[in-house]
Amino acid sequence: MKRVLIITYYWPPSGGSGVQRWLKFAKYLPQLGWEPVIYTPLNPEPNAIDEALCREIPEGMTVLKRKIFEPYSLYKFLSGKKRGETIEANIISKESGGSASARLFAFIRGNFFIPDPRCFWIRPSARFLKRYLRKNPVDAIISTGPPHSMHLIAARLSRAAKIKWIADFRDPWTKIFYFKHLPLTNFAKKRHGKLEKEVL
Template identity: 45%
Template structure:
């Protein structure tokens, strides 16, 4: 069996969606003729933990770890944040007004930590893996970025040992939405872009998370680019039993609900439905799991919906999936950003598998819209389309059977099992 070195920062017990991309790949690679060897961080500062993710690690695989220095705790101390609390994204989260130290820290991060805040991990990782590769046969390298520290580590090893390398981009590098918010100067920008171009030249194959981002990556020089979606794992839905609770109309969102995803038009539409229908007023319930920005809370209060909202806090994925069972409508707002058309939230694919109506808020040309409409899984509206949103919610409320009959079609192509087969085939191609 051929061996692939998988370089990833996110690994159990990391929580959130980012860890799943490599974890689910590693879970199924053996079934397609590839033995994964995982390299990850020994002492990472993960923002969210989910111990249940460890259940997906295949028995007996090699896992190598090297200590990592991360400046996150120093940043928290300097800016007066709690060491224990997760760090909210200060570039798009307004829960706390950015201070001078926030701005300075963002500038330092963008200009001195290249390609990202884990940059200090590159040299010790390359040194460790060089020794490993001198005595062990590896047929291909797979890296997942961001953090693009992973990408640089894989590139240096591929260049030295001439091992074919598949560079995966779950998010773009210089084209990512927050790149412009990092206050990156001309010198640092040149370094970022030079490294990015070096990746394009060195990688035998590149994958990225959406069709639009594939085109955008190709527009700046990337070659041999394929789309690799996040996907869903059928095993996670083994005990899933969707139902409709007749006494409640439940709208659910799980994950980060930042100020760039604030569904203001939805809240206004819900307020109007509450005011016009006593039945809707009795049955409405809004459940929000994960981080919720203060601007979202303000929008809820402005529309007098606080009595209908349950803030659930951070939940393990198993509990998130359990929440889907009783929901009437699943909310998926795409962040408002220049590259939003290519933004496919990883949770989309779990929502498809949940077999409940999905309300997507985002631009008309989004890849998410194409997927949702082609699979008959729901509807997408622009963020400010209050009337469209209102009519869709009203239709689902008035005709519950239309929601309970949602059966998205052709979603098997997005299963982690089939997506792993796709990556295995690419690894076969580059390692011949």
Template identity: 35%
Template structure:
């Protein structure tokens, strides 16, 4: 029996190991282990937050083709030393933006359609045709964002006649930053038209959660496959040294954008410092990832007692050791019209640690439901700083007593195992090429 072959179109791929790499690389890994031959079409460079090499021999053996791209350059140095890029959503939320930065925002919204990676299509489509002729895949799988990835896959599917499965990690025109920064009527119409063409042409669609395409009727072709965790990354708890010191480590991993402003958490730090200084002096807040500079300053200035540290992205294995040695894990869901559907990718790695999760966001949203179903922590609204304070104190006191507040539901957690999730994807792909 001939092996099945899939062409994956993804802007993110190693060594550009941004968060966008994780989901598609897990699918590729477990499809390969299931007997598929994998071919990846990606970009020669990517505006990723960190770099990394494949974490499994299966991924190292995947054939990768790289198309040129003309990346937008940094347009302005931020007032706190950061840089504003047309490819980064934070450009939409800069305070006291100058003329150049405002022009960059306008260009990103009205000229760079559907996104700042639009030039990649010029090079990826011709290369993709050559790859298809040479590799002869059975099916195409694309993953978005950026939406340009979907446009490339659509062109290749139309040209080749191959079945095409489009995967979406985030919404397209329904994404949060367009709510606060609406493009021109022409740009909105153009972007909506491109989105509609992709949703119509794709043979099957997957989304990480509901609410991505509310104005379309896609019931016959759309499946929800959430993000998850790689069982190979679940560390043996005996491998992670547990310190019995008095320091209480609250940690956050990933990006923290303007729309995720942790009002209740910052207020809780301030109140604990004022009212419970004896406990506050034992609390450390450790951040790992990319944080909005204004949020960083507000967290640092929230308390003169609570120690804070801010570190850029760290390798995944090192991150998981930090997760597993934490005392409390902070999870934030932003404030947008679609916040109820928001699911941070970090919650799936948090859930395997056995450490309590402090969630802040919609208490009736998808993330809060997941945390409750898996019994890994508790959620509070962005305004409920008193609830956040009480939860921090409960987990702090539980550590002092050597008690466990939550017993995670292993059955519920296994629903987010990427081996299981990839099997769901593989069933769809098999239907497409049958």
């Protein structure tokens, strides 16, 4: 059986539409001759929780989890949100016209967290997965975004190991509706565009 590495931020107990597609695909891929290996954060900040989805993960499926530095956790602390309270993925852009602190968060989000706040997971994930793949090779890689940092992890692996790669865009990158609300510098706009072209 061939093996495929699926890099996804959203995985049960995360809920919402972002988790559904690859949870279902991973469930039925073995019937088509592909064994899925899931790579996902240990401590994500999803915008929904659905514990029931955990029961849909097939027994024995390999799920690799690594800790992630999650800026949204800091945002929740500074904005007074409760521990365990979920937040919308585009909440910072929504608040970009609000208070001074909200505008500051929006500026940092758009100009320092490129392509998104999960960018700090790219380098350590690529290092970890390169080591993992040396001992546990796969025949293909699939990354699903947003967050589009997942694609940048896959790009590094694909280039380094010459593995076929599919980038699944569940939503656009620079064309997503809230992108225009982020107060981006010209440098940030060009950087987002350059990375998007590299993935596409």
